[in-house]
Amino acid sequence: MHDGGLLQLRGMDRGAVVELLARAREFARQVGRESGARPIGADSGGESNGSESGARPIGSESRSTQRIGSESRSTPMVATMFFEDSTRTRLSFEIAARRLGVEALDIGPSSSTSKGETLVDSAKTIEAMGVDALIVRAGPSGAAHLIARHVSVPVINAGDGKHEHPTQGLLDCLTLCRALGRDDFDLSGVRVAIVGDVVSSRVARSAVAGFGALGAEVVCVGPVHLAPRSLEGLGCSVSHDLDGVIGDVDAVMMLRVQRERHGGTEVRRHEGGEWGAAGSVGAYRAGFALTAERAGRMKAGAVVMHPGPMNRGVEIDSEVADGARSLVTRQVAAGVVVRMAVIERALGGASG
Numbered sequence: 001m002h003d004g005g006l007l008q009l010r011g012m013d014r015g016a017v018v019e020l021l022a023r024a025r026e027f028a029r030q031v032g033r034e035s036g037a038r039p040i041g042a043d044s045g046g047e048s049n050g051s052e053s054g055a056r057p058i059g060s061e062s063r064s065t066q067r068i069g070s071e072s073r074s075t076p077m078v079a080t081m082f083f084e085d086s087t088r089t090r091l092s093f094e095i096a097a098r099r100l101g102v103e104a105l106d107i108g109p110s111s112s113t114s115k116g117e118t119l120v121d122s123a124k125t126i127e128a129m130g131v132d133a134l135i136v137r138a139g140p141s142g143a144a145h146l147i148a149r150h151v152s153v154p155v156i157n158a159g160d161g162k163h164e165h166p167t168q169g170l171l172d173c174l175t176l177c178r179a180l181g182r183d184d185f186d187l188s189g190v191r192v193a194i195v196g197d198v199v200s201s202r203v204a205r206s207a208v209a210g211f212g213a214l215g216a217e218v219v220c221v222g223p224v225h226l227a228p229r230s231l232e233g234l235g236c237s238v239s240h241d242l243d244g245v246i247g248d249v250d251a252v253m254m255l256r257v258q259r260e261r262h263g264g265t266e267v268r269r270h271e272g273g274e275w276g277a278a279g280s281v282g283a284y285r286a287g288f289a290l291t292a293e294r295a296g297r298m299k300a301g302a303v304v305m306h307p308g309p310m311n312r313g314v315e316i317d318s319e320v321a322d323g324a325r326s327l328v329t330r331q332v333a334a335g336v337v338v339r340m341a342v343i344e345r346a347l348g349g350a351s352g
C-alpha cells in the first residue's frame, strides 16, 4: 500500500492533519493573491474562485506547453473513479488537480464495473495504464482501503459508504479554524455539534476525527436511531436534545438525512409515519432542524456548517443557510485547496 494516499482521518495525528491544512492555507493565499480576491476562509468570509492558484505545476512542464505526440509523462495523471453519485466532490478534485497542473481523468460509473468487473480489477486496470494516483468514491464502506491494498499508487478516499470522507473532514477543519481565528489550527476549548443522521454519515466520522485531532470537543446530536450511543466509540459524546446543546456550542454542523442509506426505515421508526409526508418532516424538524428560531439561540460568534447537499426547509432553514453565521460556501471553496494539498502530497510534493 502506498503511504502517500489518504484513506481516513481516524488515527491521523495532529501533526499530519496540520501539515495538510497549512499547505491548503498556502494554496488559498496564492489563489487570493493571483485573483486579487481575499483568501479563501479569510476572516470576513471572502472567497475566491480565481481561476489560477499560482501553484507551481507538479512535474516539469504544464499541460498547456505540451505538444501532441511529445513525451507526456512529465504531466502527472490522477484518475477519479466515482462509483457513487457526486457532483461537487468530483468537480472539486478535478479543479484542484488542474490548478496543480495535474491531468484528471474521470472514470465514471459507466465503466467496466457495470459489466461485472470488481472495483479492485477496475482499479488495477487503470493503474496499469500509468496513472499516478486514484481518487475513489464507492458505496461499500472500506472500498478505498480495499483498493489501496491491491495497487501500488496512492489512493485518495473521496467517500466510501458510511465510513469516511477525509477531504471533507479536512476542509471542515480548515474552514472552522479560519472562521474562529484559530490560525495555529488549535481548536482546544471549541465545542462542535454534529446534528442529524450521524449514523449514516461518513462526513461526521471524518469530522469527529479531524476536529478531535485539533483538540475540539464534538457532540453528535440526533434522534436515537440516527445518533445511537455507540457513536461514542468514535471519540465524541452523544445527545438527543438539540435544544439542550444549541446555546452551548461554537459550531453546528447540520447533516442531511441520508434516506438512500437506510431506505427510510430508521426515519419511519422514529417518526411513526412516512418520511416525506408533511407530518413526519414536521416531527423531525421540531426536534432536530436548525430553524431560524434555534439559530437565534446560538452563542454570539457561533457558526453554522453543512457539507451539502442541503435540504432546505428540512434540516436547515434557508435564512440560516444563507445567513451571517453560515460557512457553507466557504466550506465548498476550502474543498479545492484542501484537495490540492492532498493530491500534491500523494504525488510526492511540489517538485513532483
Ligand code: MLT
Residues within 6 Å of the ligand: 159, 165, 202, 203, 255, 256, 258, 307, 308, 309
Ligand atoms: C457525502 O458525500 O457524504 C455528502 O457530502 C453528504 C451527503 O450526501 O449528505
